[in-house]
Every structure is written in C-alpha cells, then in structure tokens.
Amino acid sequence: MKIGVKLTLTFFLVAMTTMVIIGVISFRKSKAALTKDTYNNLLAVRETKEDQLEDYFSQLDHQVHSYSDDPTVIAAARALSNGFNAIDSDLQMNDERMVPINKSLSDYYQHEFLPRLNKNLKKKATESEISNPLRNGRILQSEFIATNPQEADNKCKLADAGDGSSYSAAHKQYHNFFRNIQEHFGYHDVYLVDSKTGVIIYSVEKEIDFGTSLIDGPFKNTNLANVFKTANNSTALDTAFFADFKPYRPAFDEPNAFIATTIYDGSEKIGVLIFSMPLDEINDIMTNDRNWDEVGLGETGEGFIVGDDFKTRNQSRLLMQDSATFFSVMKEDSTPEDIIQTMRSFNTSIGMQTVHTTGVDSGLAGKDGLAVYDNYRHRKVFSSYGPIDVEGVHWMLSFEINQDEALENVYELRKQIILASSVFLLFIALISFILGRQITKPITLLTEDASELATGNFDVEIKIKRKDEIGILAVGFKKMQVTIRKMIEELRHINANLEQKVEERTEEINNAKAILEHKNKEILDSINYALRLQTAILPPVEKLNAILDDSFVLFKPKDIVSGDFYWMKKMEHHLLIAAVDCTGHGVPGALVSMVGSSALDRCVGEFHLAKPSDILDKLRELVIATFETKDHDVKDGMDIAMVSIRYNKEKTKATVEYSGANNPLWLKRKNSEEIEETKADKQPIGVFDFGKPFTNHTVEVHKGDCIYLFTDGYADQFGGPAGKKFRYKTLKNLLQNISNEPMSVQGKKLDEAFEQWRGELSQIDDVCVIGVRI
Numbered sequence: 001m002k003i004g005v006k007l008t009l010t011f012f013l014v015a016m017t018t019m020v021i022i023g024v025i026s027f028r029k030s031k032a033a034l035t036k037d038t039y040n041n042l043l044a045v046r047e048t049k050e051d052q053l054e055d056y057f058s059q060l061d062h063q064v065h066s067y068s069d070d071p072t073v074i075a076a077a078r079a080l081s082n083g084f085n086a087i088d089s090d091l092q093m094n095d096e097r098m099v100p101i102n103k104s105l106s107d108y109y110q111h112e113f114l115p116r117l118n119k120n121l122k123k124k125a126t127e128s129e130i131s132n133p134l135r136n137g138r139i140l141q142s143e144f145i146a147t148n149p150q151e152a153d154n155k156c157k158l159a160d161a162g163d164g165s166s167y168s169a170a171h172k173q174y175h176n177f178f179r180n181i182q183e184h185f186g187y188h189d190v191y192l193v194d195s196k197t198g199v200i201i202y203s204v205e206k207e208i209d210f211g212t213s214l215i216d217g218p219f220k221n222t223n224l225a226n227v228f229k230t231a232n233n234s235t236a237l238d239t240a241f242f243a244d245f246k247p248y249r250p251a252f253d254e255p256n257a258f259i260a261t262t263i264y265d266g267s268e269k270i271g272v273l274i275f276s277m278p279l280d281e282i283n284d285i286m287t288n289d290r291n292w293d294e295v296g297l298g299e300t301g302e303g304f305i306v307g308d309d310f311k312t313r314n315q316s317r318l319l320m321q322d323s324a325t326f327f328s329v330m331k332e333d334s335t336p337e338d339i340i341q342t343m344r345s346f347n348t349s350i351g352m353q354t355v356h357t358t359g360v361d362s363g364l365a366g367k368d369g370l371a372v373y374d375n376y377r378h379r380k381v382f383s384s385y386g387p388i389d390v391e392g393v394h395w396m397l398s399f400e401i402n403q404d405e406a407l408e409n410v411y412e413l414r415k416q417i418i419l420a421s422s423v424f425l426l427f428i429a430l431i432s433f434i435l436g437r438q439i440t441k442p443i444t445l446l447t448e449d450a451s452e453l454a455t456g457n458f459d460v461e462i463k464i465k466r467k468d469e470i471g472i473l474a475v476g477f478k479k480m481q482v483t484i485r486k487m488i489e490e491l492r493h494i495n496a497n498l499e500q501k502v503e504e505r506t507e508e509i510n511n512a513k514a515i516l517e518h519k520n521k522e523i524l525d526s527i528n529y530a531l532r533l534q535t536a537i538l539p540p541v542e543k544l545n546a547i548l549d550d551s552f553v554l555f556k557p558k559d560i561v562s563g564d565f566y567w568m569k570k571m572e573h574h575l576l577i578a579a580v581d582c583t584g585h586g587v588p589g590a591l592v593s594m595v596g597s598s599a600l601d602r603c604v605g606e607f608h609l610a611k612p613s614d615i616l617d618k619l620r621e622l623v624i625a626t627f628e629t630k631d632h633d634v635k636d637g638m639d640i641a642m643v644s645i646r647y648n649k650e651k652t653k654a655t656v657e658y659s660g661a662n663n664p665l666w667l668k669r670k671n672s673e674e675i676e677e678t679k680a681d682k683q684p685i686g687v688f689d690f691g692k693p694f695t696n697h698t699v700e701v702h703k704g705d706c707i708y709l710f711t712d713g714y715a716d717q718f719g720g721p722a723g724k725k726f727r728y729k730t731l732k733n734l735l736q737n738i739s740n741e742p743m744s745v746q747g748k749k750l751d752e753a754f755e756q757w758r759g760e761l762s763q764i765d766d767v768c769v770i771g772v773r774i
Contacts (some may be wrong), residue, residue: 005462007011010769012425012428012429012559014138015424015425015428016148016421016425016428019421019424019425020421021103022419022755023414023417023418023516024238026413026417027410027413027414027417028088030409030410031407031410033768034406034407034409034410035382035407038382038401038406038492039294039370039382039384039538041296042301042370042382042383042399042400042401043241043370043384043722044677045295045296045297045303045384045399046303046375046384046385046386046397046398046399047724048295049286049303049397049399050386050388050397051390052285053282053285053305053388053390053397054388054390056281056282056285057242057390057391057393060240060259060275060277061240061259061673063185063275063552064240064241064259064260064261064273064275065238065261067181068261068262068263068264068273068327072174072177072240073192073273074263074264074265074270075174075265076170076173076174076177076192076202077192077194077201077263077265077271077273078179078265079166079170079173079174079268079271080167080170080171080174080192080201080202080358081194081199081201081270081271082166082170082202083135083165083166083167083168083169083170084140084167084194084199084211085540086165086166087139087140087165087166087167088135088136088137088139088165089288090163090164090165090167091163091165091414092217093139093367094133094765096723098135098138098139099138101138101142102138103393104142104146104147105131105138105141105145105146106127107130107133107140107146107211108145108146109127110127111128112152113130113208114126114130114137116152116252117249117252119341119345120252120254120338120341120342120345120346121253121338122336122338123641125249127220130208130218130250131218132208132211132212132217132218132220132265133218134199134211134212134213134217136211137199137210137211137212137213138211140161140167140210140211140497141208141210141211143161143163144161144171144206144210145157145206145208145210146207154177155205155206156204156205156206156444157177158206159171159172159175160172160252169409171202172276174202175204175519178190178202178204179204185278186278186280186281187275187276187277187278188205188251188256188274188276188277188279189203189205189207189275189276189472189572190203190204190273190274190275191213191224191272191274191275191276192263192271192272192273192274193228193232193271193272193274194270194271195232195262195263195269195270195271196270196739197213197215198213198214198215198216198217198225198228198229198232199211199212199213199214199217200212200213200214201271207250207251207737209250214228214229214231219249219250220557221244222246222248222249222659223244223248223257223258224243224248224256224258224274224276226243226272227241227242227243227258227259227260227651228260228272228274230260231260231261231262231272231274232262232269232272234262236581237264238261238679239261240259240261241259241260241261241392242257242258242259242391242392243257243258243259243260244257244307244309244313244393245257245311245350245351246312247351253346253352254346255315255348255351255352256276256277257275257276257277258275258276258277259274259275259277260272260274260275260744261273265508267446267766275381279314279315279348279350282305282313282314283314283315285318286303286304286305286314286315287302287303287314287315287320288547290320292317294759297399297401298401298405298406298619299397299405300401300402300405301317301400301401301402301405301743302317302318302399302400302489303397303398303399303400304346304355304360304397304398304400305364305388305395305396305397306355306360306364306395306396306398307393307394307395308364308394308395309362310354310355310356310364310649311351311352311353311354311355312349312350312351312352312353312355312427313350313351313352313395315348315349315350316349316353318377319343319347319348319349323347325655326349327340327343327344329355329376329377329521333376335353335354335704339352339510341676347565353376354376355375355376355398356376357373357374357375357383357398357445358371358373359371359373359383359385359396359398359400360396360398361384362385362396363385363386363387363396363397363398364387364394364396367386367387368384368385368386368387368722368724369384369385369386370382370383370384371383371385372403375400379399379403379404380402380403380404381401381402381403382400382401382403382406382754383398383399383400384398384399384400385397385398387729389729392712437478438653444704463724475607482528537593537594537597537598538555538563538565538566538567538597538668539566539567539568540586541553543568544568544577547568547570547575548575548772548773549769549773550742550743550744550772550773551770551772551773552743552744552746552767552769552770553566553768553769553770553773554714554747554749554751554754554767554769555767555768556713556751556754556763556766556767556768557766557767558713558763558764558765558766558767559586559587560586561587561589561590562584562589562590562593562766562768563581563582563583563584563586563588563589563590563592563766564579564580564582564589564593564711564713564766564768565580565582565593565596565597565706565768566578566579566580566768566770567596567597567599568598569601569604571604571610573646574610574645575644575645576604576610576612576615576643576644577642577643577645577709577770578600578640578641578642578643578647578708579640579641579663579709579711579768579769579770580593580596580597580600580638580639580640580711580768581638581639581640581663581711581712581713581766581768582596582636582637583637583638584636584637584685590635592636592637592638593638595623595626595627596619596623596638596640596685599619599622599626600615600619602614602622603618603619603681604623610643611644611657611696612643612645612657612658612659612694612696613659613693613694613695613696614640614696615642615659616659616660616661616694617693617694619685620637620638620661620686620691620694621683623637623686624636624686624687627686627687636686637684637685637686637687637688638661638663638684638685638686639660639661639662639663639680639684639685639707639711639712640660640663640685641658641661641663641664641665641680641710642658642709643656643657643658643665643707643709644656644657644658644755645772645774651703652702653700653701653702653703653774654700654701654702654774655698655699655700655701656698656699656700656701656707657696657697657698657699658696658697658698658699659680659681659682659694659695659696659697660678660679660680660682660694661681661683661684661685662680662681662682662683662684662710663680663710663712664677664679664680664710665676665677665678665680665699665707665708665709666707666708666710666732666735666740667699667701667705667706667707667708668705668706668707668708668735668736669701669702669705670702670704670705670706673736674736675732675734675735675736675739678697678699681694681695700721701774702774703774704773704774705774706739706743706771706772706773707771707772707774708769708770708771708772709769709770710731710736710768710769710770711766711767711768711769712765713763713764713765713766713767713768714726714731714750714754714767715730715731716764716765717754717757717758717761717763717764717765717767718758718761718764719757719758719759719761720757720759723761726754728759734749734750734753735750740749743771743772743773747769747771750769754767
C-alpha cells in the first residue's frame with residue numbers, strides 16, 4: 001500500500017477514533033452531571049417543602065391551642081351549649097309545632113342537599129341516612145339551614161334566626177368572632193362540640209352535621225367524629241389531634257381533614273374545638289404557589305403527598321394545567337368513573353387520585369431515597385421521596401420530573417456531537433488525501449535532516465529547496481537551528497538570573513509567613529483566653545456527678561468557644577439544671593453565653609427565685625435590659641430548657657418542675673417504652689413581639705426515671721448517606737434504645753452516634769445534651 005494511502009487512512013482513523021471517544025465521554029459525563037444535578041435539586045426541593053409542611057402543621061397546632069384557651073371561645077361553648085339544650089323550651093315546642101319544621105327539613109334534604117350529594121356517590125344516599133334524630137338539632141337545622149333565606153353556599157351569613165331564643169342570642173353574639181377566625185386563616189369550617197353529648201352545638205358553615213351527635217348520630221363514623229372522640233377521650237393537656245383527609249358526607253363527600261383539641265373552663269372539660277383544615281395552604285406549598293419553574297421543576301415536574309391509602313393529599317399539577325389530559329390519564333389508569341366524576345365536580349384530585357409507585361411504597365415504608373421509575377402516567381421520572389415527619393399522619397412526600405425533560409439538553413448535545421463529527425471527518429478525509437500525496441516525495445530527505453537535528457547536530461545543512469509546504473517546513477527547520485542556538489545562550493543567562501530572583505522571592509515569602517503566623521497566634525491566644533473565661537463559668541461535670549449519682553453532659557462546641565452552655569445551682573432543698581442555646585456560635589455566641597450565665601446567677605442569688613418559670617421571666621428581663629441600646633433593641637437572646645429537681649426524704653421519687661423557651665423536656669420512665677415530651681413555650685429569652693409569661697410544668701418522677709435537656713445542635717446536624725438533618729425523631733428513638741444503660745455510657749453512645757452521622761461534614765452548631773437518672 002502506498003504511503004499516501006496509508007497517511008490518508010491513518011489521519012482519517014485517528015480523527016474518527018478521537019471524535020468518537022470525545023463524543024461518548026462528553027455525552028456520558030454530561031448525562032451523569034445533569035442526572036446528579038437533577039437529583040440534588042429534587043432532594044433540595046423535597047427537604048424544603050418537608051420543612052414548610054412541618055412548620056404549617058406546627059402553626060395549625062398553635063392556632064387550635066391558642067383559641068381553645070381563649071375566654072371568648074370558652075364563654076361561647078357555655079352559652080351555645082345551654083342555648084341548644086333550651087331551644088325547645090324557649091320556643092315552647094310540641095309535636096304539632098314540629099310538623100312544619102320536619103317538613104321544611106325533609107324538603108331541604110330532598111330538593112337541595114341530596115341531589116347535590118348523590119351526583120358524587122356511586123350508591124345514592126337516602127334521607128334516613130342523613131336525617132338528624134335530635135329534636136333540638138332539627139329545630140336549629142330548620143332555622144339556620146332549611147328556612148335560612150341565604151343562598152345554599154352562604155348559610156353562614158345568617159347571624160340571628162330571630163326567634164328570640166337564648167341560642168339565637170348567643171349565636172348572634174359569637175358568630176362573627178368565629179367567622180373572622182375562619183376567613184382569616186382560610187379554614188373550611190369551625191366547630192364547637194359538646195364534650196358530654198357529642199352534639200355539634202355550633203359551626204360556621206351550617207352544613208347538615210350542625211346539631212347532630214358525633215357519638216350516636218348519622219355521622220358517627222366519619223373522620224370528624226373520630227377526631228372528636230380521640231380528643232374528648234384524651235387526658236393529655238395541650239395536645240392537638242389530627243384526622244386525615246377522607247370524603248365527608250355533609251360536605252357533599254368532598255375530602256376533608258380536621259384538627260381538634262379540648263376546651264376547658266378551669267378544670268372542667270366542656271367541649272372540643274375543631275378546625276376543618278384548608279386545602280389551599282398545602283397546595284400552595286407543594287406547587288410553590290404554582291411557580292414550579294422557580295424551584296427547578298420545569299414543565300413536567302410535580303410533587304405529591306400520599307397517605308397510607310395511596311391517595312394524594314394535594315392537587316395534581318396536571319389537573320391544574322390540563323384537566324382534559326388529566327382525566328384521560330385517569331381513565332387509562334382504570335380509575336372508576338364515579339371517582340372521576342367526583343373529581344370533576346369538586347375540581348380536585350385530593351383524597352381520590354391513586355398513586356402507587358416504587359417511590360410511594362418506599363416512602364410509606366419509612367425509607368427515603370432517589371430513584372428512576374415509572375410514574376402514574378407510565379413515564380420514566382427522576383424522583384426524590386421520603387416519609388413526612390409530622391405527628392398524627394402517615395404520609396410520604398415525593399418530587400419528580402420527567403426523565404426526557406431533565407435530560408433534554410444532553411440529548412440535544414448528542415445530536416450536535418454526531419453532526420459536528422460527521423462534517424469534521426469528511427473534512428479530515430479530504431485534507432489527509434491531499435497532504436498525503438504532497439508530503440511523500442520529499443519526506444525521506446527531510447526525515448534524514450530531522451534525524452541529525454534530533455541527535456543534537458545543529459550544524460546539519462538542510463538541502464531541500466521548495467516553494468510548497470515542504471519547502472516552508474525546510475525553511476522552518478533552518479530557522480529553528482538559529483533559534484535553538486540563540487535559546488541555548490539565553491537560557492544560560494536566564495538560569496543565572498533566575499536563581500537570584502528565586503532567593504529574593506523566597507525571602508519575601510518567609511517574611512510574610514512570619515507576620516501571618518504572629519497575627520494568627522495573637523488571634524488564637526485571644527480566643528483561647530475567651531475559652532478559659534467561658535470554661536470558668538461552666539460547672540464542672542464532676543460537680544454534677546457528685547450531686548447526682550447517674551448523669552452525663554455531652555458538650556461539643558462548634559468552634560473553640562461556644563454559644564451553648566449548661567448551668568447548675570445546688571440550693572438547700574432542690575437542684576436547678578439548665579441547657580442553654582445562645583444566638584450564634586463562636587466568639588459572638590460565647591459573649592451572649594457570658595451574659596446568660598451571669599443573669600441566671602443573679603436570678604437565683606440576687607432575686608432569690610426558685611421556680612423555673614419565674615427564673616425564665618426574670619432572665620428575659622435581664623437579657624433585654626443588657627442588650628438594650630439608645631437606637632434600637634438588639635435581637636440577640638437564647639433558648640433554654642430548665643428543671644428544678646426536689647427529692648423526697650427517702651430519695652425514692654422526686655418532683656421535677658420544668659419551664660422552657662423553645663426547648664422541651666423529655667422524660668423516659670423506667671417502666672415505659674416511650675419518651676414523654678413536655679413542650680416548651682414557643683418564644684425565646686429576648687425581644688419577642690408576642691411575649692407572655694413562661695409556663696411552669698410539674699412532673700412526678702420515680703427512681704430510675706431519666707430526664708433529658710438539650711439544645712438544637714444535635715438534631716440539626718447534617719450527615720448520613722443523604723447528607724440531611726439528624727432530626728428530633730431520630731434523637732428520641734436513639735435515647736429510647738439506650739435509656740437502660742448507665743448515664744455515662746449513654747453520653748458516650750450519643751457522642752459516637754453524632755460523630756458517625758456527621759462523618760466528613762463540618763459540625764454546623766454547638767451541641768449540648770444533659771441526661772439525669774433519678
């Protein structure tokens with residue numbers, strides 16, 4: 001084979017091989033990078049939305065508790081309950097006067113309510129299934145629903161039935177108060193239920209559950225009745241109970257969810273306050289207020305909340321944007337026609353759309369992860385899924401985006417690589433053929449001359465004289481001879497000067513290094529001195545162990561000095577212990593901790609306070625006064641959990657008083673598997689717009705019981721395989737598993753678990769955990 005052909009083939013094969021390798025590597029790396037970015041974005045979106053959902057449920061819990069303690073709500077429950085029981089006597093009702101009332105109700109059921117309800121039911125409902133058997137309830141249903149002059153969906157506008165009864169007077173007095181709550185927070189409805197009879201004595205919307213008993217009435221098997229019974233039967237104070245989304249017949253079978261808590265008048269339980277949860281807030285969180293692009297979900301990405309019945313708890317993006325396609329997908333997925341019709345009627349998929357995928361199964365099983373699988377539309381999607389850490393629900397959260405959309409750019413890159421490679425290869429083939437023919441003849445002579453140059457013979461004579469490229473190359477070799485000779489001389493000169501310059505620069509660098517080392521030593525000396533000052537205010541762990549036989553303190557500052565600190569004071573009859581988390585960490589946090597420790601000492605020594613809530617109230621006053629300036633109030637402060645332990649004479653049991661600012665008390669009783677939590681007041685030690693006196697809690701404990709105080713640094717640490725937070729639920733499970741160990745062993749295991757979880761990641765906050773066995 002001639003050398004020209006060989007050159008042409010060689011150039012072509014080299015170019016083709018190079019392009020193929022570069023193209024394949026570029027495509028694979030681009031695909032891998034884009035896949036990783038997609039997973040990271042989905043994980044970030046899911047964790048952000050999970051935090052928002054947890055905050056939202058915490059807000060609901062706070063709202064229902066706040067209103068259950070409101071004097072207006074307590075007074076309304078009393079007045080409306082008395083009015084309900086007296087309505088028949090107030091109106092002097094008898095069987096004859098009940099005839100038109102019963103007729104008006106029957107007409108309403110038959111001509112207004114049942115036609116709307118039965119459009120959403122596969123099995124049609126009858127009047128006997130929804131009719132209220134309670135006489136007083138029927139009277140009020142007639143006045144506020146059947147004969148109410150307002151339109152069907154505006155019955156709530158009637159404040160006074162005008163019958164002169166004590167119920168109507170109470171309803172007129174309190175109705176606007178409850179309507180304002182409903183409208184301000186977006187609740188579907190607000191209920192007051194009598195704790196003894198289970199009768200719904202008041203609701204804003206006046207649906208047909210109004211005036212019925214949730215114990216033995218027509219709606220006794222609904223999720224509203226279940227959450228009422230759970231709350232009413234509970235002896236726990238300051239606890240809210242949640243009922244998951246289920247079709248609710250009085251709301252025409254639209255899915256409803258409820259949150260409830262008890263109403264106490266002093267020590268007497270008089271009722272249950274129930275909010276029907278709004279759907280818009282959860283949908284706004286999951287759809288980012290319908291701005292999916294802002295969180296990187298593109299045109300096909302969406303998020304789902306799915307319950308253990310595999311039904312969604314939020315609206316489908318496809319239904320919002322293209323309802324025709326959504327219902328077509330539902331039919332293809334064999335969704336029953338009556339369910340599809342109900343979705344059309346309410347324009348919602350909540351509680352009705354079934355999503356049963358690999359991610360849903362794993363999330364409901366308590367697992368979180370990233371995966372590719374077929375979604376409910378039978379399309380490949382990238383997904384990030386996991387369980388939701390909210391008390392009272394068994395939900396999972398999933399965010400996904402179509403694989404084709406996520407990798408659209410890399411597929412376009414592949415097309416461009418193939419097109420560019422094809423053009424380039426044709427060009428290379430042509431150039432290779434031309435050059436091969438022109439190079440072969442003089443190549444041998446030029447090779448010989450090049451070999452001489454390669455051996456170091458720069459005096460060789462280049463004999464080729466041509467005007468084409470080979471001739472130019474020969475001239476280039478000649479110029480190279482001259483250039484190399486000059487370079488050798490210049491290199492000798494440069495080498496001499498370079499050694500001197502290296503010495504000068506080395507001296508300058510050493511001087512700068514010495515200055516930096518001196519400054520760094522001064523800074524570290526200052527911080528270490530601050531550490532000695534801070535260490536001086538912390539009670540030695542040995543002192544705590546000397547007073548309490550079985551205890552530990554896990555104290556891990558993020559930096560040299562800490563914004564967390566622990567505090568202890570042995571009094572004549574009791575022992576005070578606190579775990580404190582100051583604003584910030586490092587030197588700023590340490591300065592705030594000095595203020596906090598000094599203020600605690602003053603609360604006990606100067607002001608002679610003993611009760612934890614009194615100490616926290618005075619501590620807040622001292623901290624605000626310390627940080628107050630002429631121009632503005634500094635927002636620095638602290639969170640704290642404080643207990644007072646007072647033993648009986650035989651030390652077989654003790655009385656523990658607790659008060660907390662944002663940080664709770666955990667109690668693990670010796671003969672119990674669960675950890676009990678005493679919640680803190682949701683306010684800091686410092687300036688706060690809605691400050692109120694701190695609550696003092698008293699708990700009786702016995703020998704062998706364990707109490708735990710802590711700051712947020714342990715639970716907020718990022719780590720593990722997915723690089724996410726440790727969380728309080730995981731910390732609680734860990735303490736439950738090791739609670740039977742000696743306290744010193746518990747402290748070591750907590751430390752080991754923390755370090756194992758953190759791995760190679762940096763510690764993000766100071767950590768303080770205190771454990772005491774009674």
